[in-house]
Amino acid sequence: MKMLDRLRRGAGDDDRPWDYVIVGGGSAGCALANRLSADPSNRVLVLEAGRTDWKWDVFIHMPAALTFPIGSRFYDWKYESEPEPHMNGRRVYHARGKVLGGSSSINGMIFQRGNPMDFDKWGATPGLEQWDYAHCLPYFKRMEHRLLGGDAWRGDDGPLQLETGPASTPLFRAWLEAGPQAGFASTSDVNGFRQEGFAVFDKNMTRGRRLSAARAYLHPVLDRPNLTVRTLAQANKILFEGNRAVGVEYRRGRRTHTVRASNVVCCGGAFNTPQLLQLSGVGERDHLESLGIDVVAEVPGVGENLQDHLEVYVQHACTQPVSMQPYNATWRRPFIGLQWLFRRGPAATNHFEAGAFVRSNDDVEYPNLMFHFLPIAIRYDGSSPEGGHGYQVHVGPMYSDVRGTVKIRSTDPREHPAVRFNYLSTEDDRREWIEAIRTTRHILSQPAFAPYDGGEISPGPSVETDEEILDWVRRDAETALHPSCTAKMGPVSDPMAVVDPDTMQVHHTEGLYAVDASVMPAVSNGNIYAPTMMIAERAADLILGNEPLPPDHTEVYRAPDAGRYMS
Incomplete structure (x- = not known):
């Protein structure tokens, strides 16, 4: 009951200003709540629009149950893109966590930092020198x-x-053997000295349970008297006096509340941070005025520069009964659940246990393709193709030059903003997609898979030419759920920059900060949970005015050339 009391405490309006109001109890918000409230003199309030992540909720905490929350209105905000003009006009579904911990409570639990050169590229941008690796x-x-x-x-x-x-x-052993057979390297740790190569992956799990940002950072400190968390609290707008943020208006149930604050930190992610800023009068002037919103600060980059990773599933039938397919049967689930109670069995893992980072062409300095291997043929929603045993890889380009937008449609905070990614809209992106599929087929045709290969199920042998591959990607590709960069860090001299990289303060405002995946200047070449948490850790020091940790110049792998490793 202690947690319930902490989450409910102080549900009414507040007379005394909070030192920090964090809007969004997702990945970054949980980490910031921990770090900002470590000083007992700081009063910290977290407003989370979703519900709490109850300890008994098996669909959150059982790793293999990750397919259940995605698409469920109880766990998922269920975003969709606008009709994508280069994807046959279809809308691409986008899951976002509707629960404390945000998307870290429903994601695939794959922990990847990105390549060190991702961050060196950030640091090479004028004004971002302190964000290199x-x-x-x-x-x-x-x-x-x-x-x-x-x-x-x-x-x-x-x-x-x-x-x-x-x-x-x-x-899994076949996958790890196939990489070197295909001419690629192996590596012992994609998050360590060398990312490039085939490897076993890290997972944000412990003892067979998901370890979300809420469970890692927030729940251990909920007994701090200076920290309060309010769930089911939908932020309507940030309150300003001039250009200084002084509080937040939010809706909880049927009531509208206001809280005063010395500092407001937006942690809503790549969709909700630009949405809240725009609702509050921070954004591109013509867009805001067209909706009748008074402009507090003209920051035209809000909602621009949207980036993501698109992916497909290349699936094969398996000739031997060695895949995880039998465990997908409905009648087995009670027995699998019973095993999980003892932290054992197929439910105690996310099954994304291995993969690879490789380069697909001669022009890139470091890996532009990411692979996740799964010993079962299945989609995120839990559906699987006919044919029984199978295996698959998820693959897609990692740093596409495609850019999209997030723009509010109205002044109603409950209405999802218009999200357009513009997938496949550039020549380079289309070229890398063709390379991605051909590289995948090259790997899966290696001798290590010969004892198991029952033929390609998806896309199938009828998809062979460049245009056939692109047509299949247009029809079948899904998001890897890595939206980012819509409130990017950069100096005020950059008209598209939104956040000051030295303070995390939103340009042309005071007392207003943004900390989440939206502030990335460019998406990293892997799953984005780990770099989002790193940003939150560093941002906490910057916001508090602490001396940042000294740079660590430990050497990392840098390829001696940019040549292709494929034979």
């Missing part, structure tokens, strides 16, 4: 507790406990 590495290490142990590149005493692998079944 050397400055980010100490914060990656501070947040990690890798159960295999730390080293020069990895942390071992942070709040995020990370399991690795095991990826020991026959199909």
Whole structure:
């Protein structure tokens, strides 16, 4: 009951200003709540529009149950893109967590930092010199507790406990053998010295349970008297006096509340942070005025620069009964659930236990393709093709030059903004997609898979030419759920920059900050949960005025050339 009391405490309006109001109890918001409230003199309030992540909720905490929350109105805000002009006009579904912990409570639990050169590219941007890899590495290490142990590149005493692998079944072994057979390297740790290559992956899990940002950062400190969390609290707008943020108006149930604050921190993610800023009068002037919103600060980059990872599933039938397909049968679920209560069995893993990062062409300096291997043929929604046993890889380009937008349609905060990604809209993106499919087929045709390969199910042998591949991608591709960059960091001299990289303050405002995946200047080449948490860790020091951790110049792998490794 202690947690329930903490979540409910102070449900009415507040007379005394809070030091920090964090809008969004997702990945970044949970980490910030922990770090900002560590000083007992700081009063911190978290407003989360979703519900709490009850400890008994099996669909959140059982790793293999990840297909159930996605698409459920109880767990998922259920976004859709606008009709995508280069994807046959179809809308692309986009799951976002509707629960404390945000999308970290419903995601695939794959923990990948991105390549060190991602952050060196950030640091090469004028004004972002303090966001290169050397400055980010100490914060990656501070947040990690890798159960295999730390080293020069990895942390071992942070709040995020990370399991690795095991990826020991026959199909995982085939995948790890096929990489070198295809001419690619192996690596011992994609988050360590060398990302490039085939490897066993880390997972944000511990003892067979999901470890969301809420469970890692927020729940352990809920007994702090200076920290309050309010769930089911939908922010309507930020309140301003001039250009200074002084509070938040939010709706809880049928009542509208206001809270006063010395500082407001937007942590709603790549969709909701630009939405809230625009609702509050921070954004592009013509857009806001067209909706009757008074402009508080003209920041035209709000909602621009949207980036994501699109992916497809290349699926094969399996000739031997070594896949996870039998465990997908409905009648087995009670027995699997019983095993999970003892932290054992197929429900105690996310099954994304191995994959790879490779380069598909001669022009890229570091991997532009990411693979997740699964020993079953299945989609995110839990559906699987006919044919029984199978295996698959998820693949897609990692740093596409496609850019999209997030724009509110009205002044109603409950209405989803218009989201357009513009997938497949550039020549380079289309070229890399063709390379991605051909590279995948090259890997899956290696001798390691010969004992198991029952033929390609998807896209299938009828898809062979470049245009056939692109047509299939247009029809079948799904988002990898990595929206980012819609309130990017950058100097005020950059008209598209939204957030000051040295303070995390929104340009042309005071007392207003943004900290989440929206502030990335460019998406990293992997799942974005880990870099989002790193941003939150570093942002906490910047907002508090603490001396940032000193840069760590530990050497990392940099390819001696940009040549293709494929034979």
